[in-house]
Amino acid sequence: MEELKNFSVTAERLQQLNDKELKEGGKYVVYWMQESMRAYENPALEYAIRWANDLDTYCVVVFTLIDDFPEANLRHYKFLIEGLKEAADRITERGIKFILLHGPRAEKIAGFVKENDVCAVVTDRAYTRHERKWRSDAADKLEVPLVQVEGNVVVPVETASDKQEYAARTIRKKIMGKVEAFSQEVTETKPDKPSKRVHLSGDMELNSVSGVLDQLKVDRGVKPLDEFVGGTSEARKHLTAFLRSDLKGYADGRLEPAEDATSHISPYLHFGHISPCEIYRKVNDSSAPKSDREGYIEELVVRRELAHNFVWYAPDTYDSLEAVPDWAQETMEKHESDKRPHHYTREELENGKTDDEAWNAAMKEMRERGFLPNYMRMYWGKQIITYTNTYQYAYETTLYLNNKYFMDGRDPNSYTNVLWLFGLHDRGWTERDVFGKLRTMTRGGLDRKYDVEAYIERVKG
Template identity: 45%
Template sequence: MIHTERIKKLNQKPLKEGDYVLYWMQASPRTHCNHALEYGIKKANRLKKPLVVFFGITKQFPEANNRHYTFLLQGLQDVQNSLDKRGIKMAIQIVSPPKGAIELAENASVVVVDKGYLTIQREWVKKAIDWLKCSLIQVETNVVVPVETASAKEEYSAATFRRKINKKLDEFLVPLKMEKLITHSSDINMDSCSFDDLHSIISQLGLKSKVAPVSKYKGGTLNAIKLLGTFIKHRLDHFHDRNDPSTDYLSHMSPYLHFGQVSPLHIALEILKTKSPGKSTYLEELIVRRELAVNFVYHNPEYDNLKCLPDWAYKTLSKHQNDKREYTYSFKEFENAGTHDPYWNAAQLEMVHTGKMHGYMRMYWGKKILEWTHDPEEAYQIALKLNNKYELDGRDPNAYAGVAWCFGKHDRAWKEREIFGKVRYMNDRGLRRKFKIDSYVGAVNNLVS
C-alpha cells in the first residue's frame, strides 16, 4: 500500500506523450520495499509505458570520499541486478543528478523521484522543478511515517515527537506490494556505468579525500537483509544491553539506512514479527529517534552548525566558551587519536578503521571534543568533520542530530558546570563504572594492530 501522504506533485506540468516513465532514484537506491519504485511501475502500467530508472553519481557530494562511494557503488550493483530481473532498464551515470534527470526527462511522460531531507538533496529537486517540462511526482520511502505527516514543525525532544508519531504507526506500518512491470524496458539503449571495475568508476570522480573503504561492511540490500536476519536471531534479545561498548548487540543497519539500501519499514515489520523482549526498545531507536533526526534536518536549515541548538544550550555554551580547558587538541590530534584518553582514542580508531563507532561511545566522543577544544563552535565543526569523513553513516540526518545532541539538542538542561554549562556531561569514570570498558579498548587495539 502506498499512502497518499507519501505522494506529492511538485510542479503543475502536464503528462507528456513520452517514451517512458522515468524514476529518478537518488535517496533510495534499492528495489526492495521502495514506494517510489512501485509507484513508478504502477504509473508506467497505467500509461502503458516502460519504466526507466536513473541514478546520478555526483562528483561533488559534500564530504563524500572513497569509503562512501565504494559502499554506494556496491549497493548500486544490487539495484541494477535486481531491476534487470524485473525487466527494468537502469541508467547509472557520472553526472550531476538533476542535470542527468532533466536530460532523460526530455523523452519521459512523467518523472517520479524519491525524497531526501538534506539541503543538497532538496536543492537538486528544486533545480529539476525549475527545468522539467513534464510532471514531477515525489514519493517518500525512507521513513516509516512521512516527515510532514509526523509533525508540521521542528520538535523539541523525543518526548514531544514520540507522542505525535506513535499515533500514526498503526496506519503506516503496513507491507508494500511489489508490482510487475507490463512493458519491459531492458532493451532501451542508454548510457550507463559498467560495474566490471569499481575502482575505474571511483577514479573518474576525482576525489580529494583518500579515506580507504572498509572490509567489515559491504554495501547493498542483500547484505543489509542478511545482517538484519543475524541481528534478529542472535542479538535482538539482548538489545537492552546495547550501550555496553564491550558487547555487540547492535543491528548495524545505520550504514544501509543512510544510503537508502534498506527500508526502515521492512526492518520494523520484521522486528514486529518477533516476540523478542528487545522489540520495543529497538523500534524506539529505529522509528522515534531516527525519524526525530529527519524532523530536525527537514525543519531546521541550521542543522550543521551551533545555531541549530535550543536557546538555553546556545546561551550556556556561549557563557562558558572562555572557561579554562585542562586539555586542548587540534583537529589533527583528534583525527590521529592522539589524546590522553585511551577510551576516546579507541572510539576514534574504531571509526577510522571500521567506518562505524559504537553508539554509546559516539556520545562520549562528541562530549569530549567539546571539552577539549578552545570553543564550542570549533568543537562542533571538528566533531562534524570527523564524523562525516570516517563514518559510513555520516552526512545524514542521524549524523547531524547525533553531533547536535552532544551540544544539547533534543536534551534538557542539567546542573551547571565549567565548559559545558548546563549541557549534559559525560566522563571516563562513568564508562568504567558501567561497562568493561578496557575490554572495548583491547578489542579495538587488536582490530587495528
C-alpha cells in the same frame, strides 16, 4: 499527480514538486533514483512502474552519479556503488532498464528527459539542503511532472508532525500512533511492458564496482572498509543475524561498548539499501522480549525520525550551533571562556593522540571500522568539548570527523546527534565548568558504567 487506485503507496507519501503537465503520448516514466538505492520495498520504484502500467508506457530507472557529493569520500562511494550494483541487477531481472548517468544531477536528468520521449519523472525523498536543491532545480528544469515518493522513513515527515519537534517526548506519541498504518509492505508491481531492451543508453556501464570507481574523481583519502559491504542482501544479513540473536538483549545491552550488541544497520539505512518499514515489521513480529523490541523501535522510529523532523523543519540551521535551544545558547555563552582541561589540535584528535586511551580507541575504531557503538559516540563527542578552546570549534571538529569516517555519516542522524552533544533535543543539567548546563560525560562515568578495558582490547583486535 494522482494516488493510484488499489495501490500500497498512499497519498501521504506523494508530493508533486512542480506544476508541469504529463506529456501525452510519451514513451517512458522515469524513476530518478537517488536516495532509495534498492529494488525491494521501494515505494518510488513501485509507484513509477504502476504509473507506467496505467499509462501503457515503459518504466526506466535512471541514477545520476556525481564525483563531488558533499563530504563523501572513497569509503562512502564504494559502499554506494556496491548497493547500486545490486539494485541495478535486480531491477534488470525485473525486466526494467537501468541507466547510469554521470554529471550534475538536475542538469543530467533534465537533459535525459528532454532527449528522450519521457512523460513523467518519479523520485525518492531526501532531507539535507543540497539534496533538496537538486530536486527543486530538477523540478524547475523538467518539462514534465516530477513526483516525489517518500520511502526512507516509516511515517512521512509531515504526517508525523507539521512542525519542528522539541524532543523525543514530544514526537513519540504522534509517530507511534501512526507506525502500524505506515509500515505495511509495499507490494511489487510487475511491469506490463518490460523496458530492459529499449534503446536508451547512459554514460557508464555498471558491470563492476571497481570499474565505476576507477572512473570517478572522488576524494580517495579515506580507505574503504571490509566489514560493511553495501547492498540490500548485506543489510538483510545484518538484520537476520540480529533477529536470530533475539535482538542481543538490546534494552539492557545496547550501550555496552565492548559488546557492540546492536544491529549495525545504520549505513544501510543511510544509503537507502533497506526500508525502515521492513526492519520495523521484522523486529516487531520477532519473538524477542518485548522490552528489547520496544527499545529497538524507540531508536529506529522515534529517534531516527525525530532527526528527519529536525533536518526537514530547520533547513537553514541543521548544521549550525544556532539550532540549539535558548538555554543551551545561554549556557555556552556564559561558559565560553572557562579554561579547558586539555587542548589538542584537530590533527592530534584525528590521529587519536590524547591522554585518554578509551577516547583514542574510539577514534581508531572510527577511522578503521567506520563505526562506533552508540555510547562511545556520545563519550567521544562530549570529550571534544573539553579538548578544544571554543564550542564552535568543538562542534565543527566533531561534525567533520563524524562525516569523514562514519559509514553512516552525512545523515540527518549525523547533524542531529552532533548537535545533541550541544543541547539539541535535551534539557539543562546541573551546571559545571566548561559544559555549563550541557549534559556532562566523563571518563570516570564511563569506567563506572562499562568495561572500558574490554572495549580498548576489542578495538586493539
